[in-house]
Amino acid sequence: MKVTTVGIDLAKNLFQLHGVNECGKVVFKKQLRRDQMAEFFVNLPACLIGMEACSSAHHWARKLQEFGHTVKLMAPQFVKPYVKTNKNDAADAEAICEAVTRPNMRFVPVKNVEQQAVLALHCVRQGFVKARTAQANQIRGLLGEFGLIVPQGIGHIAGRVPELIEEASNDLPGSFRLLVQRMLDHLKELGRQVDELEMQIVKWHRQSDASSKLAKVPGIGPITASALVASIGYAKSFDNGRQVAAWLGLVPKQHSSGGKQNLLGISKRGDTYLRTMLIHGARAAIYWAEKKPDTCSWINRIVSRRNKNVAAVALANKNARIVWALLAHDREFRPDYTPAKASA
Numbered sequence: 102m103k104v105t106t107v108g109i110d111l112a113k114n115l116f117q118l119h120g121v122n123e124c125g126k127v128v129f130k131k132q133l134r135r136d137q138m139a140e141f142f143v144n145l146p147a148c149l150i151g152m153e154a155c156s157s158a159h160h161w162a163r164k165l166q167e168f169g170h171t172v173k174l175m176a177p178q179f180v181k182p183y184v185k186t187n188k189n190d191a192a193d194a195e196a197i198c199e200a201v202t203r204p205n206m207r208f209v210p211v212k213n214v215e216q217q218a219v220l221a222l223h224c225v226r227q228g229f230v231k232a233r234t235a236q237a238n239q240i241r242g243l244l245g246e247f248g249l250i251v252p253q254g255i256g257h258i259a260g261r262v263p264e265l266i267e268e269a270s271n272d273l274p275g276s277f278r279l280l281v282q283r284m285l286d287h288l289k290e291l292g293r294q295v296d297e298l299e300m301q302i303v304k305w306h307r308q309s310d311a312s313s314k315l316a317k318v319p320g321i322g323p324i325t326a327s328a329l330v331a332s333i334g335y336a337k338s339f340d341n342g343r344q345v346a347a348w349l350g351l352v353p354k355q356h357s358s359g360g361k362q363n364l365l366g367i368s369k370r371g372d373t374y375l376r377t378m379l380i381h382g383a384r385a386a387i388y389w390a391e392k393k394p395d396t397c398s399w400i401n402r403i404v405s406r407r408n409k410n411v412a413a414v415a416l417a418n419k420n421a422r423i424v425w426a427l428l429a430h431d432r433e434f435r436p437d438y439t440p441a442k443a444s445a
Contacts, residue, residue, distance in 0.1 A: 104128050106149045108198025110190050111158060119194035120148075130191060143168050151201025153177045154209040162211040173201050174209040210338045212331075219305055219331040223324075226298040227374060233291040240284050247273060258288065302327050314427055317434040319397070320386035320420050325378040329424055332375055336429040342422030349376045351418040367414055376417070383416035384409075 103122060110117040114135050120128045133141055138161070142150075147169040152158050154174040162172040175197070183196035200206055212220075237258045241251045249265050251257050262285060265271060266278045306312045306323040315326035339345050346352050350370040356363045369376070387409060390397030403412040427434060 103146060104148050106151070106198055106202055107145075108194045108196070108201065109150060109152045109161070110194040110197060111152055111155055111161065112190070115190075117190035117194040119191070119198045121198055130194070132190070139164065142170065145170075147171070149173070149201060151175060151197045153180055153197060159212045159217060163213070166211070172211065173206075174211060175200055175206060176209060179207060208338075210334045212334055216331040216334055219302070219327055222298055222302050222305075223328050223331070223374065226295060226302065229291050229295045229298065233288060233295060236284060236288045236291060240281060240288065243277075243281070243284075247271070247277070249273075255288075255292075258285075299324070311428060314433060315424055318420055318423055318427075319389075319436075320379070320382035320416055321424070322382060325375075325382050328375055328378060330428070332372060333424070333428060336425055339425055339429070342425035345425040346418045346421040348372075349379065349421055351376060351379070351414060351421055379417040379420055380413050383413040383420065386416060387412055 104120040105123045106121050108119040110119075116133045116135070116138060118129065118131050118133060118141075120130075122128050142165055145168075148171070150165055150170050150172045152161065152172065152174055154176055158174050162174060165172045180193075180196050180200045183199045184192050185196070186192050233255065237255050240258055240262060241253070244251055244262070244265065249271060251261055251265075262281065266273065266281050303323045306316065306327040309327065309330060312323070312326045312330045315321050315329055316323055321329070333339075333345065336345075339348070343352070347368070348371045350368045350373075352368060353364040354366060354368040356365060386397075387400055387404060390400040391404070394401050400412065400416060403415055407415070423434065426432060
């Protein structure tokens with residue numbers, strides 16, 4: 102019997118498969134090792150393959166697409182309701198096989214190698230930024246134990262701590278002075294790593310037409326633009342700009358019932374990194390808009406009515422929609438653009 106749909110439960114070494122025919126009848130349930138996957142699917146007639154969007158999913162999606170299969174990725178939380186029994190690999194593979202055939206299922210676009218490489222740069226850079234912040238806080242905390250208070254901010258660490266450990270009147274033990282110097286050296290090395298990775302990201306940004314296009318939007322710089330292009334990929338996989346904003350968790354969360362609408366704070370779903378970058382960029386745009394009230398009327402009107410934090414989220418939401426419009430329709434950003442009014 103011809104297999105039309107296959108669900109794959111991915112893992113590091115053992116992969117669970119569940120295949121059904123066009124009538125939904127089970128054709129096979131089997132477990133394959135990693136080195137058996139390519140040989141099995143290259144000999145399998147073209148079919149629909151579903152997988153959860155997890156570790157190595159994009160790699161296997163590209164690999165199986167090369168064999169002529171149609172591959173669709175799904176968020177794990179959308180697959181979970183289809184698990185009929187206790188959780189195990191076979192039940193998960195069956196649930197994936199069932200979920201991928203649903204007409205209203207939401208799928209994750211398959212990323213290419215370049216997108217994954219750029220996102221890896223962002224991921225590693227963010228890790229170094231967190232480690233740098235942790236190291237600065239550790240230095241400040243240890244000095245505080247000896248009564249030496251350093252103001253918050255990495256700039257104060259680099260400017261004041263070397264003087265403190267060189268000063269003879271603060272009664273610091275010699276071993277502690279050497280320890281603080283070691284941590285300062287580590288802090289400088291982390292800063293150097295962050296700067297080098299940022300240079301690589303900016304270099305890629307300048308070579309990408311799409312990323313350069315997004316950087317013209319107020320509140321979006323090279324780092325945010327490159328992350329958006331690498332994460333969104335094919336923008337037309339979203340129907341409209343609101344779907345992008347919802348995908349990033351920038352729309353209100355609902356708790357409605359009985360025809361009564363109850364809107365809460367933003368949902369905070371999706372990519373936390375992208376949402377954070379957009380909101381921080383919006384804060385910067387609001388700061389500069391206050392100095393140019395004539396050129397940034399929309400932002401200033403929002404700030405005059407609402408709290409600045411609410412205004413920052415509103416601008417981030419707007420920028421997410423603009424990003425979709427620029428990528429999906431291959432347009433250039435125009436600050437003076439006004440949508441055409443619908444005729445009566």
